[in-house]
Amino acid sequence: MSDTRQTSGTERFKRPTTETLARRAATMCSNPDCMALTSGPADIETAAINVGEAAHIYGARPGSARFDAEMSDGDRSDITNAIWLCRNCHKLVDADPNQFPAELLFEWRRSHEREIAGRLGKTGATLREKVLDRQLEEFSDCGYLARQIIIDKPDFWEYKLTAELMRHWLEPVKFRWEALEGGLYAPPTHVVGRDGYFLWHSSQLITLTGQVGALTKLFNGEIQQAWGPPGEPGSVRAIYRTCLLIVEACKRLLEWEQTVQFVKVPEAFEEVWRLLCGIGSRQMRQVFEVPTWLANIFSAEKPSGNHHFSVVCDLPDGWEVECQRALQRAMRSV
Structure with missing residues (x-):
């Protein structure tokens, strides 16, 4: 028998995860200032004692140390979010x-x-560790959790990596977007005159169409190719680069929405201008949902079934007709 008691907050790790983590650490505390052995013989010859624990790096529940509300429960209980520590060090890192x-x-x-x-x-x-270190240098900007996924390659790692890269990189974009919608900042306003409005309006639609088209191709084609065919591993580099392109397109959509909202147009064109405002936000809301959707699927203990997603970047029902009529009314009034 063995003593496998664990303190509160570790129950979300499954036994196979805990056992694998302990073996990877050679049952030694991972604190470099400690490195104590965490398992050994008990007083009874047929027993062993364990004083090591699988500790959460990001906390398991609200109020726990380093809790990240944006993470899914599956991500919190995955081996990528775990570190093997002795009980003393576990208490130490969670206390401060x-x-x-x-x-x-x-x-x-x-x-x-x-x-x-x-x-x-x-x-x-040793050589594999050196090669891995060099590979990780290429992904230095993707966050610690994403890099741990690259190292551990847990089940369904391609999808977990995609979700974490998007979550990590989109967080500042989402923050700016919510700040824009909440009126928390106001860039300089650009004035568009009567003679220049039609050119401005047309150029904004062309820019929007380009970014929406890029996002559609990235989600409905490129990222799925990066995951690889069923039963075959995906490409870390392809996933990384595709997620970068997705985030870049989102940043440009944010810039587009900002440009549209902070413009002064002639009174005759205000109805048309209002129809443009918020179109970028409509597309972005779908993108922000993708990381959570992916994480929730693969947070199940045994994911199963067929899952399909398609990012549909569209306009509100009747928007084009309403916009065309508003343009016609504006032309008659000038």
């Missing part, structure tokens, strides 16, 4: 999350596993 932020714990785990690989004395393992 400011001194022990998530980024530091990810560094602890990576450094510890690299050290263990070196101690194994296997040349192949």
Whole structure:
């Protein structure tokens, strides 16, 4: 028998996750200033004692250390969000999350596993660690959790990586978007005269169509190719680059919406202008839902079934007809 008790907050890790994490750490605390053995013989010859725990890097529930409300429950309970610590160090890092932020714990785990690989004395393992380190340099801007997914490659890692990259990179875009909609900032207003309105209106529609078209191709084609055919692994680099393009398109949509909202048009064209406002936000809301949709599917213990998604960038019903009529009324009044 063995003592496998764990403190509150670790129950969301499944036993296979805990056992794999312990073995990867060689049952040693991952705190570089500790590195204590966490398992050994008990007083009874047929028993073993364990004083190690699978600790959450980002907390398991609201109020816990380093809790991130944007993460799904599945992400929180995945091995990519875990670090093996002795009980004392587990209590230490959770008692002072400011001194022990998530980024530091990810560094602890990576450094510890690299050290263990070196101690194994296997040349192949050491070389693989060197190759992995070089690969990770290319993804230095994608966040610690995404890099841990690249290292661990858990089940369905392609989709989990996509969800985390989008969540991480879209967070500042989403913040700016909500600030724009909430009127929390106001850039300089551009004035469009009567003679220049039609050209301005046409150019905005062309720009919008281009960004919407790019997003449609990226979601409904490129990202699915990056995941690879069914039963075959996807490409980390292709997923990374496609997610970058998605975020860039979202940033340009934000710029477009900002340009449209902060413009002064002649009174005759105000009805047409109001129809343009908010069209970019309509498309962005769909994009913001994708990471959560993906994470929820693969947070299940045994995901099953067929799941399909298609990002449909469209206009409100009757928008084109209403816009054309508004333009005609504006032309008659000037």
